[in-house]
Amino acid sequence: MSYLLRRLEFFLITLWAAVTVNFVLPRVMPGSPAEAMLVRFHGRVSPQAVKTMEVAFGLHTDQNLLQQYVGYLGNTLHGDLGVSLTFYPSTVVQAIMLGLPWTVGLVGLSTIIAFVLGTLVGMLSAWRRGGLLDGILPPVLIIVSAFPYFWIALICILVFAFTLNWFPLSFGYDLDQQINLSWDFIANVLWHGFLPALTIVITSIGGWILTMRNTMITTLAEDYVKMARAKGLSPVRIMFMYAGRNAILPNLVGFAMSLGFVISGAILVEIVFNYPGLGYMLLQAVNNEDFALMQGLFLLITVAVLVAVLIADFLTAWLDPRTRERA
Amino acid sequence: MGVNLVADPTRAVASPDAPRASVLRGFGAALLGNRKAMAGTALLVFFALVAVLAPVIAPYPPQAILFDQILPISPQHLLGTTGNGQDIFSQLVWGTRESLAIAILAGLAATAVSVLVGVTAAYLGGVWDHVLDLFTDVFLVIPTLPLMIVIAAYAKGGGFWVLVIVIVITGWSYGARQLRVQALSLRNREFLDAARVRGERSLYIVLAEILPNMTSLIVANFLGAALYAVLAAAGLQFIGLGDPNELSWGTMLYWAENNGALLAGSPQWAIAPGICIAVLGGAFALLNYAFDEIANPALRPVKRRR
Amino acid sequence: MIQAQPETVLSVEELCVDYVTDRGPVRAVDRVSLEVARGEFLGIVGESGCGKSTLLFAIARLLSPPAEITSGAVRFNGRDMVAMRDEELRHLRWREYSVVMQSAMNALNPVMTIGAQLKDVIHAHDHMGAREIGERSREVLRLVGIDPVHLRSYPHQLSGGMRQRAMIAMALVFTPELVIMDEPTSALDVVAQRSLMVQIKQLQRKIGFAAIFVTHDMSLVSHFSDRLAVMYAGQVVEIGDTRRLFAEPKHPYTAGLMGSFPSITGPIEPLVGIGGAPPDLAHPPAGCRFHPRCPRVMPRCSVDNPDFYNQEKDLVRCFLYDGRAAGAERVSQLDH
Numbered sequence: 001m002s003y004l005l006r007r008l009e010f011f012l013i014t015l016w017a018a019v020t021v022n023f024v025l026p027r028v029m030p031g032s033p034a035e036a037m038l039v040r041f042h043g044r045v046s047p048q049a050v051k052t053m054e055v056a057f058g059l060h061t062d063q064n065l066l067q068q069y070v071g072y073l074g075n076t077l078h079g080d081l082g083v084s085l086t087f088y089p090s091t092v093v094q095a096i097m098l099g100l101p102w103t104v105g106l107v108g109l110s111t112i113i114a115f116v117l118g119t120l121v122g123m124l125s126a127w128r129r130g131g132l133l134d135g136i137l138p139p140v141l142i143i144v145s146a147f148p149y150f151w152i153a154l155i156c157i158l159v160f161a162f163t164l165n166w167f168p169l170s171f172g173y174d175l176d177q178q179i180n181l182s183w184d185f186i187a188n189v190l191w192h193g194f195l196p197a198l199t200i201v202i203t204s205i206g207g208w209i210l211t212m213r214n215t216m217i218t219t220l221a222e223d224y225v226k227m228a229r230a231k232g233l234s235p236v237r238i239m240f241m242y243a244g245r246n247a248i249l250p251n252l253v254g255f256a257m258s259l260g261f262v263i264s265g266a267i268l269v270e271i272v273f274n275y276p277g278l279g280y281m282l283l284q285a286v287n288n289e290d291f292a293l294m295q296g297l298f299l300l301i302t303v304a305v306l307v308a309v310l311i312a313d314f315l316t317a318w319l320d321p322r323t324r325e326r327a
Numbered sequence: 328m329g330v331n332l333v334a335d336p337t338r339a340v341a342s343p344d345a346p347r348a349s350v351l352r353g354f355g356a357a358l359l360g361n362r363k364a365m366a367g368t369a370l371l372v373f374f375a376l377v378a379v380l381a382p383v384i385a386p387y388p389p390q391a392i393l394f395d396q397i398l399p400i401s402p403q404h405l406l407g408t409t410g411n412g413q414d415i416f417s418q419l420v421w422g423t424r425e426s427l428a429i430a431i432l433a434g435l436a437a438t439a440v441s442v443l444v445g446v447t448a449a450y451l452g453g454v455w456d457h458v459l460d461l462f463t464d465v466f467l468v469i470p471t472l473p474l475m476i477v478i479a480a481y482a483k484g485g486g487f488w489v490l491v492i493v494i495v496i497t498g499w500s501y502g503a504r505q506l507r508v509q510a511l512s513l514r515n516r517e518f519l520d521a522a523r524v525r526g527e528r529s530l531y532i533v534l535a536e537i538l539p540n541m542t543s544l545i546v547a548n549f550l551g552a553a554l555y556a557v558l559a560a561a562g563l564q565f566i567g568l569g570d571p572n573e574l575s576w577g578t579m580l581y582w583a584e585n586n587g588a589l590l591a592g593s594p595q596w597a598i599a600p601g602i603c604i605a606v607l608g609g610a611f612a613l614l615n616y617a618f619d620e621i622a623n624p625a626l627r628p629v630k631r632r633r
Numbered sequence: 634m635i636q637a638q639p640e641t642v643l644s645v646e647e648l649c650v651d652y653v654t655d656r657g658p659v660r661a662v663d664r665v666s667l668e669v670a671r672g673e674f675l676g677i678v679g680e681s682g683c684g685k686s687t688l689l690f691a692i693a694r695l696l697s698p699p700a701e702i703t704s705g706a707v708r709f710n711g712r713d714m715v716a717m718r719d720e721e722l723r724h725l726r727w728r729e730y731s732v733v734m735q736s737a738m739n740a741l742n743p744v745m746t747i748g749a750q751l752k753d754v755i756h757a758h759d760h761m762g763a764r765e766i767g768e769r770s771r772e773v774l775r776l777v778g779i780d781p782v783h784l785r786s787y788p789h790q791l792s793g794g795m796r797q798r799a800m801i802a803m804a805l806v807f808t809p810e811l812v813i814m815d816e817p818t819s820a821l822d823v824v825a826q827r828s829l830m831v832q833i834k835q836l837q838r839k840i841g842f843a844a845i846f847v848t849h850d851m852s853l854v855s856h857f858s859d860r861l862a863v864m865y866a867g868q869v870v871e872i873g874d875t876r877r878l879f880a881e882p883k884h885p886y887t888a889g890l891m892g893s894f895p896s897i898t899g900p901i902e903p904l905v906g907i908g909g910a911p912p913d914l915a916h917p918p919a920g921c922r923f924h925p926r927c928p929r930v931m932p933r934c935s936v937d938n939p940d941f942y943n944q945e946k947d948l949v950r951c952f953l954y955d956g957r958a959a960g961a962e963r964v965s966q967l968d969h
Contacts, residue, residue, distance in 0.1 A: 010461065010464060010465075013461065013465060014464070014465045014468050014469065017465045017469070018469060021469075021474070025477060025478065025481055026481065029478075029481035029482060139363065139613075143605075143609040143612065143613070145612065146554060146558075146605060146608035146609040146611070146612040147604075147605040147608065147609075148558050148561050148562065148565075148601065148604055148605065148608070149558075149562075150561075150562065150565055150580075151580075151601035151602075151604065151605060154584075154597055154598070154601060155598070155601075158594055158598075210616075214619070259470075260467070260468060260469060260470040260471055261470075261471060263470045263472070263473075264470060264471050264472030264473070264559075264562070265472075267472050267473070268472070268562050268565070268566075271566065272584075282473065282476060283566060286476060286480045286566065286567070286568065287567075289480070291480070291481070294476070294477050294480060295477060297473060298470075298473040298474060298476075298477050301470050301473045302468075302469055302470060302473070305468055305469075305470050306468060309468055
């Protein structure tokens with residue numbers, strides 16, 4: 001229990017840190033870009049909204065820093081992140097809600113597939129040391145995992161979409177379609193989402209395979225695996241229940257921690273494919289100097305990663321009885 | 328307890344605290360014998376040479392608008408020309424400098440911060456350790472690209488130094504965590520107690536006893552950080568947050584994408600710098616992995632006997 | 634074809650185990666032959682690196698690369714285990730012979746309860762219903778003196794001694810004929826060590842299994858073993874009745890060992906010890922492996938490799954006993 005409480009504490013502190021970064025940045029960066037942004041809003045947005053933004057960016061207020069900070073925290077907790085310049089007149093929160101399901105679907109699905117596949121392959125390749133899998137995979141994967149996400153995306157587009165014409169070039173669905181829940185539409189979405197998903201899986205799977213393989217190799221040398229062999233347990237059972245279950249533990253932690261990197265890559269993939277998710281939205285925000293939206297996206301992505309970390313922590317506690325008691 | 332059969336107490340199994348010289352020698356031998364390490368090193372050397380010899384290798388000044396736009400591959404233009412009429416091959420060659428420089432500088436700086444935070448946390452222990460550890464974890468979890476994007480956007484799209492700073496800010500935490508763990512395990516070893524008993528000061532202990540034993544991990548960290556720097560810089564520049572007027576592989580990609588190179592008949596404009604980025608990153612990754620194998624012999628390739 | 638006597642549970646014949654390294658094969662176990670009779674307690678002693686653990690794992694067919702058995706046979710109730718394939722071996726494992734390892738903390742799966750691990754091993758070899766499994770598990774825990782409530786405990790929740798006894802309980806779940814133990818007491822304190830040994834001996838009397846006990850602690854094993862085998866540099870140099878070995882050690886190495894520790898009851902004598910260091914197994918000395926350190930070395934010893942010689946029902950690998958004393962016979966192969 002104390003383990004989970006500690007993880008919760010970590011969650012809250014990181015959340016606070018992210019919010020504070022959002023507070024500090026506009027006040028620290030030179031040139032006061034937020035000011036320029038706010039100017040564009042004047043006269044088009046309700047005074048209330050302007051007030052919120054001013055608190056968020058620390059402009060034109062007669063409040064001292066602490067008051068601004070408290071006000072900002074209050075606004076954030078209420079879900080008021082300001083108005084988006086890009087999607088005017090929608091608020092930042094509304095804009096994010098538009099793109100969220102796309103990103104969650106794409107990134108969530110691809111990452112889970114990559115993790116599960118990668119872990120399995122890593123486990124197998126360690127189990128059969130010296131086999132074909134073990135000899136070829138590591139060098140190949142090392143190289144592939146060093147490729148930039150967006151470059152693989154470009155190659156995929158070039159080969160599969162442009163040259164072979166198997167998949168569409170960009171976007172999340174055919175623009176002449178209505179967004180609904182019909183099978184037609186879903187199929188269309190999947191067809192559009194295949195290449196981006198493939199890109200994410202290709203680039204991230206290498207890491208999972210390698211780390212699982214390494215931890216598995218170490219685990220296989222443990223005495224309890226030898227003991228399991230001595231007891232005559234079936235090889236499958238040993239591989240999963242004795243070796244695999246112990247080897248995956250450090251991986252789970254690593255999985256959560258590296259989500260930040262995975263999300264970063266996914267953002268680039270979305271951009272290359274013009275996929276209507278949060279990553280693409282971030283680019284639009286940058287191009288429009290829409291700082292409110294940018295910061296909102298940053299906050300949301302951080303929250304998403306933190307939630308995933310927390311889930312991974314719960315999983316670890318569930319799978320490893322020793323962590324439950326660690327102070 | 329009983330009586331143990333030890334005929335000669337001076338015959339000890341080789342301890343990890345073997346004399347420095349033989350450790351280095353073993354290191355070098357292991358490096359030479361490791362194919363991945365050789366491949367990675369060869370690639371790095373190749374890029375370094377290209378960067379240094381750029382004026383000699385590149386046929387034309389890279390930024391000069393001298394030619395027709397979007398020319399195909401030909402003997403005069405090994406990779407064709409850009410949408411502005413610049414020679415792509417020359418750009419590629421000259422771009423090596425900035426890309427390599429960012430990788431190495433940012434990598435070094437990030438590693439330095441990692442070592443500082445990680446080792447200090449481990450050495451101080453107690454409350455400070457907890458605080459620094461929390462600090463590290465927070466930075467570790469916060470997604471890097473969004474943070475980099477926000478900072479770079481505020482900086483109005485920075486050039487070389489903004490990129491380096493942003494990379495260091497987001498990239499030091501991974502190494503700090505690893506180093507802290509190893510430093511912690513070293514901290515409790517007897518030879519440190521021996522040093523303390525001898526009356527050595529803390530700083531000396533850290534510099535002369537702890538750090539040398541962590542060399543391979545520190546080097547591995549640098550390689551990892553450099554890899555991260557290559558990809559992060561490329562990513563940021565690709566989006567347009569680098570300085571588009573600087574010349575590096577990432578900015579080349581930016582211009583290529585903006586001109587629709589892929590689909591407009593000049594795919595090599597996008598593919599070539601991408602390959603270079605990938606290969607440079609791959610070189611660092613290979614070396615990184617090789618160091619992992621050297622440090623942990625169990626990971627080395629096994630020949631299968633049937 | 635006359636089967637080996639049902640009295641002999643295990644028969645190791647000229648077993649050789651090599652470690653395949655980059656510099657060539659290193660012979661860790663060299664032509665080891667020994668026998669274990671039904672219900673007998675055989676101790677194997679030797680210093681670190683003498684190959685006793687390797688021998689044990691070879692017998693239990695648990696070696697992993699780069700170690701492998703290169704020649705010889707291990708006959709369990711007459712059947713050669715070296716020739717068997719993994720599938721056949723699996724049927725033998727645990728039902729006929731089981732293994733107890735040195736550190737229970739490392740030998741027990743940390744993420745499974747004791748009960749779950751017992752269930753696993755029972756499942757692997759038998760088709761008992763859930764209730765029977767529960768009963769048998771509780772029974773076997775009680776046998777070693779552990780409260781059955783610990784079926785639900787994880788390994789890290791038990792004390793060191795309890796973990797070790799839990800391992801022994803697991804080893805006995807099918808009342809095997811042979812239990813192979815690799816220094817099971819090394820990780821325990823003195824008091825726990827002794828109590829564990831006493832318990833093992835009691836169990837042995839009760840259930841009737843034969844035991845091979847590998848250790849570096851001679852004094853501990855000498856109280857409990859029927860016969861003792863002394864290993865040096867990958868070879869068994871002497872094997873015989875424990876009492877006799879202690880009273881009259883024949884091989885110079887064994888004699889040196891006996892002289893290395895003081896007797897509590899005897900007169901105060903200066904300790905002698907054995908000069909020199911054990912050989913590098915990659916380049917063993919020519920001839921007898923012990924000859925560089927032997928106080929009674931003869932010219933012949935640096936040239937020829939001695940075989941086992943029978944000396945009053947003990948076997949000694951030393952030229953001193955080659956046709957010298959009365960009744961000595963040259964024994965190159967076991968042919969009981």
